[in-house]
Amino acid sequence: MYSNDDLSVLDTTDDLESPLDRLEPVDAESETPKPDPEVMLAMLSSPETPQRMLAARAFCELKDERAIPLLINLLEDVCPLVRVSAAYALGRNPSPTAVEPLINQLNCDFNGYVRKGAVWALGNCRDRRALPSLIDALKNEISAVRLWAASSLAQMAELDYEEIVASIPPLITALKQEPLAAVRSNCAWSLGQLCREMPSNAIYAGAVDGLIEAFAEDEDLGVREDAKAALLKLGDPRALQLIETLELEGFV
The missing domain is CATH 1.25.10.10 (Leucine-rich Repeat Variant)
Structure with missing residues (x-):
């Protein structure tokens, strides 16, 4: 189904986790100061790829509704590291407006880490529109994506x-x-x-x-x-x- 020429194939046990998997709760106490949301919001639109990636990762820690439309745009970024960061950030900032873009990215992105992040985010959105995509991912995806599709389906308990x-x-x-x-x-x-x-x-x-x-x-x-x-x-x-x-x- 997918290309075998890059990060898209994560089909061994060692590849089940990506660097953003072990995120702490947004409200968890930490000795490290959280990023300034105003600065990070501006950086989401930066022409520099490292800046966009840094800002998207910041919203894996921050909750701010203003970031949601910018993060949705970054789901189609040319850099897969930006896309995966945006997907995880939308999982931290779930919104009904992000559901269809996340589904679209899950269906079309060649990168397994991005699709895995999209599945996790869709689970957190707790939206019935995501259910067919989560079921399909559990049946047909690579192992790393199936792993989180299985756990994301538990979120349907709230529907x-x-x-x-x-x-x-x-x-x-x-x-x-x-x-x-x-x-x-x-x-x-x-x-x-x-x-x-x-x-x-x-x-x-x-x-x-x-x-x-x-x-x-x-x-x-x-x-x-x-x-x-x-x-x-x-x-x-x-x-x-x-x-x-x-x-x-x-x-x-």
């Missing part, structure tokens, strides 16, 4: 019942079929988050069954532990009884 229901089947499928353990772990976590907002119906039962299967049968210990944690947080009586039984019998 309506229809969006929650639509998010669950692709997560169950990925939990069973995804080759990368880290992605399966994120699927398990997201299913736990979504099911907390679900009534006890057939869709909920299917998700619990998927989590039980992962807990009992997944080859990766981390996935099994994440599936177990999701089930314990749900407090589903059937799942709790089965966990106890399997552990007592030494099957897990």
Whole structure:
């Protein structure tokens, strides 16, 4: 689907994280002074690429609505480092106006880091328009993007019942079929988050069954532990009884 000639292919475990992944919360206390928003706003329109990149990264720490239209423009910057910084910054400054531009960039950008940042930002936007793109990314993207598509789908828990229901089947499928353990772990976590907002119906039962299967049968210990944690947080009586039984019998 994508070119193999640059940063666009991030399909090994070592490449799952990009430099901007480990961002602290915007309101987190830090000994380092935050950048001046007025200066950074002006630099977003700088003709110099390093200045635009620095300013976009600054809004990964700053929240300012005035930056949103400028950051949207930078999603199409010629420099991929500017584009990825703009995507992460929009994740820190989520806005309904950014949803369609982020979807467009996810669909067309050759750079895997940019697409990954777009997926993360779309999750933070918590907008139903992003749901089809997040599901498609979970099914068809490179591993680094699938990783965050899985966790971004958990944000649909804050939307309506229809969006929650639509998010669950692709997560169950990925939990069973995804080759990368880290992605399966994120699927398990997201299913736990979504099911907390679900009534006890057939869709909920299917998700619990998927989590039980992962807990009992997944080859990766981390996935099994994440599936177990999701089930314990749900407090589903059937799942709790089965966990106890399997552990007592030494099957897990």
